[in-house]
Amino acid sequence: MLISTRGRYAIRVLIDIAEQASNDFIRLKDITERQEISLKYVENIMTLLSKNGLIEGVHGKGGGYRLTRDPSEYKIADILKVTEESLSPVACLECGAQPCKRLAECRTLPMWRELNDMVNNFFNKITLADLVRKDDNVSYLNSML
16 A cells, blocks of 8 residues: 555645635645645645545635535545545455455455554544644654554
């Protein structure tokens, strides 16, 4: 499992929006400047996030993006599920995968299932609000390990 730049940048962008602590729409140009990410790349991410209901956007003067709910309601797992094709460590555990021919005698499947559960459980415990906490962010995340 490798988290792509799209997944990492999506989390950074959502943290940036959450940090503004405003119900106003945040200009995309401001986000990209603060995050030092290409405008074109972030536009693609915003389209994906918007289509999946994680943000809402308004075009034109006074436009921009804002969260659709409180940062505490955004699980990192949900963000990554939108941006990544899969978080599964092996193909046979991916959503919709065809059953493996070796399923009955696979000695490694329990190990892969446990890793898959650990990854999903870990990302389900962390919310956007957790990552916005600047003061105790590192100690909070370290306590989860």
